[in-house]
Amino acid sequence: MAVAAWLGRRAVAALVTLLVASILIYGALRLVPGDPVLAVSGGRRLTPGQIEALREAYGLNQGLVQGYLDWIGGVFRLDLGTSMTYQTGVTSLLASRLGVSGLLVAYSAALAIGFGSAVALVSAVKGGLINRVTSIVAAVTTATPTFVAAIGLLSLFAVGLGWFPATGAGTGLADRLWHLTLPAAAMAIAAFGVLARVGNAAFAGELSREHVDVARGRGVSGGAVIRRHVVRNALAPLLTVAGLLVASLFVGTAVVETAFGVDGVGSLLVSSVSRRDFPVVQGIALVAVVLFVLVNTLVDLALPAIDPRVTAGGPAR
Amino acid sequence: MGEDVLGITRLGLAIGAGERAVPLLADVTVRVRRGETVGLVGESGSGKSLTARAALGMLPRGARATGGVTVSDVDVLGADSRTLRELRRTRVSMIFQDPRASINPVRRVGDYLTEGLRARGVPARAAAERAADLLGRVGIRDPRGALRRFPHQFSGGMLQRVVIAGALSTEPELLLADEPTTALDVTTQAEVIGLLRDLQRERGTGMLFVTHDLDLAAAVCDRVYVMYAGRIVEEAPGASLFAAPAHPYTKALLEASPSVHGDKVAIKAIAGRPRSLAESPPGCSFRDRCPLAGDDCAGQVPAHRPHGASSAACLHLGGVTP
Amino acid sequence: MTAPVLAVTSLVKRFGSVAAVDGVSFELMPGASLGIVGESGSGKTTVARVLAGLERPTSGTVTLAGEVVTGHSRRTRLRRARLLQLIFQDPYGSFDPRRSIAASIAEPLRLHRPGSRERHRARVAELLDQVGLGSRAARSLPRELSGGQRQRAAIARALAVEPRVLVLDEAVAALDVSIQAQILTLLDGLRRDTGIAYVFVSHDLAVVRHITDSALVMRHGRVVERGETERILRDPRHPYTRLLLDSIPSPGWDPGRVARDRRALDQHPSHGESACSTSTV
């Protein structure tokens, strides 16, 4: 009962967030000064008459509320409008690129979460020198901007050593993973640092809890204590942070996809922002926010399975 | 002395090494016989918990121990981790003050209870049977349902029963109870103590009962050790603790505690505050708060001397109870 | 006949569906000491918090020095504070960790007794002296003091505005026996010297016996027994009071009986809950 009510509350909260976010996204981009139609020109010369004709064609003279209703209505029909530069539906434009970006995010999240939590656990359990070294590594990687990492990896592993392809997304799953290794690693570096730190704190915190001592005092073996009482308990904060990271990785693709010449949603976002192709920007922003809310709601929904106390109203800690 | 389930002899404990070592315990000697309830009382910081934990072989990080600790003739301080684990699985159990902190909050109560049994090699199904059995024994209604519930769904008193059930599930020879009722209401305390005593008597388990409540110690324990500043200052039979306190500290404590029984008498406060071993003055640790203290107390740490049914570490025993 | 300094009538406080306090009434004469005892969750703290204005009562009134305290205006707030102060269980948490003890004590003075810095300083020294603390403690941060010292400082701060009622919520529960005795002695002396009245909330009957003249026994938010403290201890009339007394360990104590009695009481929860009418203590 408590669980069902709690799940219901989370779902409603997620929907409210999405609703307000969609209004913000649409509203902000419609209140733009200047003329979005110029995007269509691709920087070439247009006469004022041509511009007026294009404004008409894109329905930019419409009222804000009506515009929003039309747009959100379209969203429910999976129609995000028409790109100004590409002249095609934003939905199909995104659909063709979401695969690459999704894989990139998943790959990068897997790297960051896998290495991050492993390093966090090992350093928390071993302590001492290992802990100090990993904390320095984590501090430095956390502070490594994605674009710096991208440049570094690109010049070292692609241009210098030639171990990985420098660009493109490849075809077929194996080839694609091969191509996306460097971009995923570039994105994963900072996320790794964050996870290593958060994970280390979580694991160390759990390790110092009395029930861990109690378990040891009952003769439970070291491995089982770690598995059953430390990892399991630290999972909640780790999962929460990982959820936030995954969603921000999606936007992080803007940087790596540009740096590695991957044609995904991120590079589309960058080019659309600089061309002010609003239907595309709106569409991507909406997808990013939906993804964020979705991932975090999923994490929220998973939390009761990890920590039953969350549904009892209290915090996870 | 095969009768002793716990033998702590001249246990010393210090953290750090050399110049910067901080002493925590000195010269602590405690014995618990089979089926006996032994109290360990003292104010906070006197080293009760450290002593109890030492019996499990759980020393604070970076601490060095001197002296000896044996549980059922196994040398705890010298034991390797395997022996120690085996010992903990089969012979000693410990109950802590706060049951909520003692149980992993994210696992089911059933997991907590069966974990100890499974570690001993009991098959899963049999372990679950035993766990339900135990819960029934400690007075929890619907034991089977309780196995599937989470700790936060229990009240403090009920949860302490679960912990007790867990501690007894392995049928230990020695039970270390570190203030097991301090977090509970007085009425609940009575119930839990009753339960603990029944189970312990039934199985002949030896129990080291740590508390700061003199009344409780006197009521429950066969023998009581009084600790002050990391040392045992008095050892007395439970019954004579009130009647004839041997050490000035014990006497001062009694005089400082108000009581519901008998006539209303004024209480006498003790000057100063309790010390830890590291902070205490050289010689007798209690001397700066002691009304009987003389210059001789500063010289050296007084040795234990018998006094009536008790023994105490004081040079002026005659001044306490003639 | 003097008027009561504090009177509470039909006090009710609900949290959602839980009635934490359910129809509590009592009066407190100047210089008197009233104990409130009961098991955990019986509503003792809630009564104390309502008295101090930290919770609004759902219904019922609190009358201080003949005037009903209602509303949250600045005037009410200040008047209440001047008449009644509260001491908490946790003597560490009662102080701003960043401020020295002297600074913390000076604060209520500045609010209620405007005056020069010098005057305040002198008064702080006087207050600290009254509770047996020296100038070194005055300069310390709360974390540099022991629990007993902190509780003394908390008492000094409460006394700063010379209130007529001091509400103490488990004020000695966290202290070691030897320190607890010091504080109890201090409180005794203060009442004798200043004529301040206490509402002493505790679950420890022995302490209540020591410090109070009369007492209320609460259970599930209601008063189940009231009267002179000695009388209640000698001759408990309500089974719950009896249970509480029986729970206190003593030589020859039978915890098994406590368990049985409690079960019996739980099975007849209505037993005597409102047996005692509102008699003035």
Add this chain to the structure above:
Amino acid sequence: GSNASGKAAGPSITTSVPAATAEVGVITWNVPAGEPPTLDPARSAIESVSTIVANLCEGLFTLGPGYRPEPALATSVEHPDPLTYVIHLRAGVTFWNGDPVTTEDVLYSVQRILDPKLGSSWIGWAAHLDGIKATGDDEITVKLKKPDVVVPNFFAMPAFHVVQKSYAEKAGKDFGTAAGGVMCTGPYKVDDWAQGRQITLTRNDAWWNPARPKVKEVRFTFVTDPAAQVAALAGGDVDGQFSVPRAAHDQLAAKGRLLYGASLATTFLSVINPDGALSDLATRQALHALIDYQGIIQSVYRGTAQPLRALVPPQAWGYGRDVYQAEYDKLPQPAQDLAKARSLVAGSAKAKEKLVLAYTPAIEEENRIATAVADAATQAGMRVELRPLTAEQFGAVFSSPQARAGIDLLLSSGYLDFPEPLAYYQFFTTGNFYNFGGYRNKDYDVAIAAATVTDDADARAKEVAKAQAIMARDLVNIPIATQYVSVYHRSGLTGLVPRQSYLNTPWAAELGGA
């Protein structure tokens, strides 16, 4: 180190390469400008579109070597009087789907771009159009209201690229997009457009032109980041691309074939605000004197550019070369002379007024040029404020006066689509829409007007050169350099002469194995 100071003039220009002999299965070609928004030739005024469309669609004529018009879907054009052009269509040409090309298709293709809603930038050709109609089964006639010698050049431009009428009408708004596709006649046809990834062209085996392409399939990728491009080219992920990042010239030259060609492009400063500090000739002369032309060519363009004396580069002299050359030689060779600039500034009150230099920092070379110019101006005692523009703002400068407000000087690069200097110079006549600087010079206007109606090559060249000399003196435009076209492809390929006409002639059809 590549400290530019020590370097020699730079790489040389390639004007011919061995023809391709071997068939090649697939090549992967990168379009550094990114994925094209459309493949509609009418909207192919941006590099990403033109590079690909050039292989798909054909006009009536095309530009051959030396940027000379050559017949394509037309066989010939007659010019019976100054206002009339009669074009004869080639017989037997079919679209990819096998349908024959009709005059109706040609007329449809030309006329659709005249619809302003389409937003085609080729619309400009029709400024003096009177009418265009079919005058026979394989003949169309273009009638002008006023003589305009520039017009025939457009016949080789995408303005006259032929698309199938029925197909285009059916596709409607989607024509040219990934969904709608295109229908043309060129040597390649669209096989697949995987949006966001690549566009694949396959050979049109039914091409009318007997010069069969050697490459069967061309895959276009759209890597925009220079570092990624270089890594892709060097690593062999991509076989080639035009406009190779200059920074990687050394690196790539060692890998495969890196070729340069002269172009019709100019980088120049133009006066946008006729009333500000730049209304003063001395200020403009100071500006002209303070630019480090040599540094720009060596360091910014890494030797792949040439200094210019006039706005239109010599490559664009499509006729009357001798005349042009002689006149060009008379113009002063630009060189930095800070002392002269300083004294000019010292002698002019106007020169010390603040002036705003707008530019597009997204184009790395222009970012550096603008930075260097501003710094040199500061050294000469001028006050230059840099105003970076986005591509969009840059576009707006050409269409809205508000966007031009506050800008005194604009750094831009442009190119002529065909070798007719008039096409550029006519923009600066009094009252011309694109004459943002409000340049007014009667003599200039007269010379341009005369050239526009002069059919004879040398005579026309004389008039144009006269105007050119006037402009060079008035300095309303300060030409800085003309860049080379560059192309890189892996070794083993050949046949591609680096020319700017890759933007409108089927260049892939020339490429093939060595």
Add this chain to the structure above:
Amino acid sequence: MTLTIPALRARAARRRRRPLGVTLAVAFLALAAVTAVLAPVLAPHSPAATSLLNSLAPPGTDGHPLGTDSTGRDVLSRIMYGARLSLLAPLGVVLLSGLLGTVIGLVAARAGGWADAVLSRGMDIVFAFPSLLLAMLVVAVSGPGLAAPICALAVGYTPFVGRVVRSMAIQEGARPYLECYRVMGFGELTVAVRHLLPNVLPVLLAQSALAFGYALVDLAALSYLGLGVRPPDADWGSMIAEARSAILQGEPWSGLLPGLAVMLTVVSVNVLGEHLGAAVSGDRREVA
């Protein structure tokens, strides 16, 4: 008297325990701040002085200790001047978001109920926009430049600060000393501003330090994508972006050095923030 000694010793020990990393971080940040402020005095060259024929000189070249960039500008001078925008812009973000977050967090915590629900939900909604996305959205609206992204990031980081302030304020508000002030007769506002805020401040500072690092990276990424700082202004991010082709040429210095400056700054503020945060929780732990 005996009490004095351990207490003093503990205090001294606490002071001595400041880790080397924190000292280094503070030193670096101080150096960066001084450099930024005194750039006109300290920088050997004007950051705008070009020399096309002396471009991409390697570090150690005469007169250019860190070399020159692709337009021949002195890298050291540009890093020094670049520090101004690079540090000032995130500082603006932090100040704005700190102010907003503190007010919202305190109001939500103290008001509770309906106001808390609305404010918290509002923060959740803003939180659903990754900060870089928010910054790119406003750039799409307003065109490149720093002012809009600074505001956007400030809004974006508000929940980052506000949530922590709120939970700290609730946690701290439940501690008896604040109730003591209320019992003493102090008003809500006085309690919140005079007593709650100073005790929340270390957490606020810690959180702000972390936000500073994030903002620095976000703004640099924006500049790297060509959507942030517009030339001729330069921050470290735009310097890296401008150096991209130089990196291709195998002359990475003019990009690596500002990249290093970004990393060192971010590491430093992170170390500092974490230290502040740990100091706070350590303070709490001592009590428990």
